Amino acid sequence: MDRVDYQSLVIQDLNNLHKADELDLSPWYQRRSVWAPAQKSYLINTIFEQKPIPALYIRHSLDLEKSKSVKEIVDGQQRTRTMLSYCNDEFSAKHPEHSNQSVKFSQLTKAQQQKFLLTSIPIGYLLGATDSDVIDIFGRINSVSKSLNGQEKRNAAYSGEMKQLCLRQASSRVSFWRNCNVFTANDIARMGEVQFVSDLIYSLINGLSSYSTANLDNMYKMYDESFPQMDVINNQLDFVFDFAASINPNKISDTVFNRQPIFFSLLYVIHTKQPLTIKKVEKAIIEIDERFNSDTNKSPEDIEFYTACSATTQGIASRRIRHSYILSFM
Incomplete structure (x- = not known):
């Protein structure tokens, strides 16, 4: 692997990539989406509160048959799915400007929707990463739970x-x-x-x-x-x-x-x-x-x-x- 290049994308960028079929949320080594509703709501509330969330790690590659680039989510699949599904009105989350009541995306004001969609998400691009590199990185990132109290x-x-x-x-x-x-x-x-x-x-x-x-x-x-x-x-x-x-x-x-x-x-x-x-x-x-x-x-x-x-x-x-x-x- 060459290096990790840290940049950022706004949530609307992730939405656009997903709709254009340029975001791979299910690489073969990833777990299936297993987050409970409360976990999803908590992530969205964290964004509303403008608190930091962990970076997404992405391998950028080319699909030569389809002549387009593909961004493969190495770590952060469930966070990405959660942000996308909230934009699709699939669940609600507490918002500080709605008396901390749970609201869906469609219930936000236009200004609140825009602020959410323009939220910057930290991205770590894995440049020149082979499959072996990706598996090693995925394992390292997710091994931290072994030492948790x-x-x-x-x-x-x-x-x-x-x-x-x-x-x-x-x-x-x-x-x-x-x-x-x-x-x-x-x-x-x-x-x-x-x-x-x-x-x-x-x-x-x-x-x-x-x-x-x-x-x-x-x-x-x-x-x-x-x-x-x-x-x-x-x-x-x-x-x-x-x-x-x-x-x-x-x-x-x-x-x-x-x-x-x-x-x-x-x-x-x-x-x-x-x-x-x-x-x-x-x-x-x-x-x-x-x-x-x-x-x-x-x-x-x-x-x-x-x-x-x-x-x-x-x-x-x-x-x-x-x-x-x-x-x-x-």
């Missing part, structure tokens, strides 16, 4: 209302995570804070529960296309996090409460025990931290709490012990 896999697999709620709640609180020192930069880079929010949402829906990868996977799947409780859960999260953000961040960052499992328990207590005052919560945090770090005069309850913070911290038994203990100081 559980939350990154959920993020890749789902695009609907549950994923969007978790991402929105987690990403809007970056300053909070940093101030409280609950998550490291690497945790955030690997979506640890999104998984934390997902886990909290699961307990808000189902009552205090164990952490379980399978439970979170099922929750994302169940509420991918529709999450009727979204507004209620969103408001509950806003209240809990806004309350926690009013606590002196040093009371969390400099105490045992900067540990994710214990911080989770604090948030769940804030959710269940109201009314509370910031002063009362800060006093409780200090007292609990002092008892936790004390080597003497530990009560049976102190010892039980210490144990619940030190082993199998994500199980329901440990979570119930921590919840009851913290609650007793409120």
